[in-house]
Amino acid sequence: MPALEEVRRELAAALPAAALIDDHARLRTYECDGLTGYRVVPGLVALPGTHDEVVAAVRSCHRNGVPYVARGAGTGLSGGALPVANGIVIGLSRMRKILEVDTVNETATVEPGVTNLAISQAAAAHGLYYAPDPSSQQVCTIGGNVAENSGGAHCLKYGFTTHHVLAADVVLPDGTAARLGGDARARDDGPDLLGLFIGSEGTLGIATRITVRLLRRPAAVRTLLADFGSVEEAGRAVSGIVAAGIVPAAVEMMDALAMRAAEAATGAGFTLDPARAAAALVVEVDGPPAEVEECFRRIVAVCETNAATRVRVAADPEERARIWRGRKAAFAAMGRISPDYFVQDGVVPRARLAEVLARIAELGEAAGLRVANVFHAGDGNLHPLVLYDASAGQSEAGEELSRRIAELCVELGGSLSGEHGIGADKACSMPRMFSETDLAVMARVRDAVDRDGLCNPGKVLPTPRLCGERIGPYRAHVVEEAGLGERW
């Protein structure tokens, strides 16, 4: 690969020797992200330490026509950081300086390799924190969060990454740099480029410096754990809370299987009797104390109306922390009850939670596989965990079941992904959710920014090479639905 050789030569001159990895054994460390089923060994890994080194790397790729993939901590669950063969990986893990915590404007400016949690830790002394809290927050990076528009348990009330990032210095695919966004939350200078960039899964450029809003720690926080005799009742309780106009900070659901795994891992105190606790909700409310109490009373009433078998209120911060530890450890804890599992990520309208959970159970039964559910119920964002045993030849069945669950979400009026992204994993399912024209317009946007198709190619949008000649089934176009009645 002469082009790759040229990039190697140019980067050897521009970056410190330790910042380039090209021996096969070490390159293999970068062959996948959190979605380990897809693996490609990259041709070269560059670990720039500064904005200028990122610019140098992107320019070199651009000049030589070499594809590249940006990578944070590699915790992504959709293969968004899956390398391209004979391409390079630009890892941002060395760029982890917290540049500023601005207490006047209540913002933090950081490099992309800073972890999500480190921002809140840096702000804690000032009574401030960064709100989006993905379960992987101890390790995942803010650069990756920006790429994926990451969510988290507390996004129900406070919003996702896109609601909290004010500005990003971005290296565009042609190697030029620009600051997207601005100093204020109000964005007022034409099309919201930062909004387009956040959640574009690394396909429109690489952020090298990110400014986020910090929020003030709420005066009071209360957390409860409510058990239900059936998953459907728990689902109805969530819909009931939403419909009552209550906006809790978080509403999370775990089913019996998920609780069993999480309890074994953390001893959070979940009820382990499926008859009494087929599912449990973790509900958290924050704000001024009297208001929190009032909301809490209403939530308890909704839980009781929906036949909660037990409502346990966290008595102190330690008990609250234990409940959250249990919830956040649930994915990793699956290893205790199943040799292998797929984490799925889909969204349904919140009024249809009970329905979708029942249908997932049916799909699981038909496939002969167990499905554990642990998810952001208040957002309607499901994370079904399909449990399988690769050594028993169940991989394909597991993958198929997982895909069918995501597509079921779309069928029910939801989305293929709430926070993990489309990446390499679901690009071929995109035609289930979007028409050919919708996807063609998205492709126009992508091509306008990345003319040469070098920036994280093969992610997000389906291509014939990736998905076969016929990319997905026919889907009615908006114009047809609106009554024009013809396809042209």
Next chain:
Amino acid sequence: MTGADPQRPRDRRRPVVLRPADAGEAVEAVLEGAKARGRLRIAGAGTAAEWGGMRPDPDAAVLSTERLRGVVDHQPDDMVLVVRAGTPLAELAPELAAHGQRLALDPARAEEGATVGGLLATADAGPLRQLHGGPRDLVLGVTVVLADGTAARSGGRVIKNVAGYDLAKLLSGSLGTLGLVVELAVRLHPVPEATATWAVPCADRAALAVARRAEAAGAEPAAMQWADLGDGSEPRLLLRFEGGEGALTERLAAVAEVLPAGRALRGDAEDAAWAATAAAVRGGAFRVTAAPGAFPLVDAVPAGTVRVREVGGGVETVAPGETSVVDAYRAAADPVGRTLMPHRRSAGGVVLADPATLPVRTALKRALDPEGRLPGPLSSPARFPAPPAGRADT
């Protein structure tokens, strides 16, 4: 940038106005208008006609959204609404209020009939931005018709969704230069049981520090607005709180303790206070954004200058916009990160947060409107001197 005008001169004076009622008709209207006049101009309620320093193009075919009106789907239990873009926010509000819900935007222009699509296209919001952000933060999905007649959808109807590019963000603030939004899915919020406002006399420079004291007291204001109405009345900070009566009592008590110079406004007095600042915003000549701590951007303004500032959001609307005031603000808006958006033609052109974004903006504009059928202040290069270069002034 603009396409050729195929019309004969004698037809030029008769305006071409197209009024599609749904996505299908919008496609036909765009194609018909483009064929007739080459250029298109999107018109909602007309409440932001001069934004961006726009000069009306008398020859462009007008795409009016007045028939693109009404609710397509409201799922009260899911707090999600699908609405046609030409629906005035003020018309929507009572319908949603019947379910105890609202679209949490309170732009000053709502009273004049500003439409939901128009608010997205102008990225406009009111004091509630403090709590809920702007339209881009509440829109879940859009259907758009591009200038070449392509109808496309992005996003969805659920509150959390990261599938595909978020074209609603790109349309936010696009001032009608990228396409005609025909339908939007939006997230709704509960209407608060009650509101109360704490009004504190407050000098310009102190506004942020005073507001932060209320925040630090845990009172969680839903809106924080400082205003000098330019009428000789004392400038003051308005802090609005929302919630049940119990919560309001708690919040007012907290704020009274840290800001004893203020007083509570309830009922008519509260409504009147906010109506006065909204009226001032409607009369604004331009709006600037900067970090909250950067204000005041201009040290001294002539007596009679009206300024309304969202203290947390970092936005200030200024009137009447004499040349000297505009010049001072334009100079102050120059550093990267700050913006100036004219609301009257007299205030000149748009100041971008970072001029280095121009090439990518231009590339996106060309990708979505290759024929340049939707000209506007943002499609013209340079740091937007007024009037936008390259436009026919005939």
